[in-house]
Every structure is written in C-alpha cells, then in structure tokens.
Amino acid sequence: MNELAEPFAMSQPAVSRHLKVLERAGLISSGSDAQRRPRKLEARPLGEATAWLETYREYWEASFARLDDLLNELKATQSKRERAATRKR
C-alpha cells in the first residue's frame, strides 16, 4: 500500500479507496503474505472492456462516414432545387 501510494499526491486512505473500486471491478486482485498485500493488474477484463469499446467506435465511425456522404448529397439536392426555384421566379 505504501509503495503504491508513494508516487501519487494523494492520501493513503484515498489510494486505498481507489484500489477497492478497482478490485470490485475485477481489474486488480490482491495477494497476501505476512507484511504486504501485493496488488496484481488483471489485464484480461481490462482488455475485454477496451476491445468492445474499440469495435463499437469502429462501427459508429464507419456509419457516420456514410452519413457524411448522405448529408452532402442531400445538401447538393437541396441547393439545386433552390437554384431551380430562383430561376423560375
């Protein structure tokens, strides 16, 4: 705990609270020996969490690129119609 808190400008109880949150989320686990409770980073759930977000991102990115094209097309049609209407008047 002391070792983990050292690099941060944060009180030990605050670091302890953060560790509890991470442990509940399954992102770290704690071992124990006589004097220390070493924490281990659980990379698998962390990897899964970022993997689904990344694929979600890609899905929307591709959809929005198609939407950009569609909006451009709609704007072109709209201004063509407006120009035609102006000519008629």
Next chain:
Amino acid sequence: MFFPDSFEVSLPSDREIRVTRDFDARRGLVFDAFTKPELVRRWLLGPPGWTMPLCEIDLRVGGAYRYIWRSEKDGSQMAVGGVFREVTPPERLAASEAFDDAWYSGEALGTTEFLETRGITRTTITLLYESREARDTARRSGMEYGMAAGYDRLEALLPTLTGEPA
C-alpha cells in the same frame, strides 16, 4: 467539409454509453437522416457485409420503430425495436431500445440530441441501460458481430499479403 475528429465515444456513468459527432449540415437535415426510413437505410447498415432489409419508423410519441439487419454472408439476422418517448424535431428524440435476442435484461433508453452552431450540427446519442452488466453484455455481443466482420476483412486481405491466390 467533414468532422471525423469531433467523434467521441464515452462512458459518462456505469449505465451509459455516449456517442458524439459533428456534421456539416443544418440540424433539420441531420434529424431527417435519423428519422426517415429511406434515409436511415442509406447509412445505418450495421457491420461490414450486413444490409438493412427492414426499417420502419412511426415518428410520434408512442409510435414504434423496428430495424432488421442481415448478414449477406450467412443470412443471420439482428433485430431491434422500441417505442418513441419523445419526438421534438429537429432537436431531440428519445426511444426505448430492445434487441430481439436480448442477451441482457430489460430495455435501454436512447436519447439523441441535435445542437446546431453556425450550420454545424453536434449530434449526441446516449444509451442508458438498466445496469452496468446489461450495458457491457449488450455491447460485448455487438462486438462479437463486429469482430466476425473484422475477420472477414482480414480473410480478404490475407491472399494479398502472402502473394498467394485466394
């Protein structure tokens, strides 16, 4: 002009996912692109290799919508539907969202906001799930479809990488 850099996916709380993007168009036009079936079908196509054979939208409070996507490769389907809770053109939409094969409990509430500044429309989609588990399960399942699509792309690419015919 396009604004791909404005694109952002975030997790504002344990139960939410938020997607934000700017579009170079008046918000009336963006609102139409989100609510007119003939326009939605042009861009909301699902993962690569999927099409959208059904898109029905009854745009009024209490009205239903239903989307079906189909994989052209193996014919598998994905369907989602819900009911509009709020319809305020051209600024705000809210609707429930439930997938047919509900891998998660209950339905989500989707809110879409369109905010126009000098002809640019910032669009924010927020999905609120019943629990954090529901959110993560829903999106992880979606990801599996996406990953399968990703493998298809990789398969197409492999022959060009090894220099061997497919």
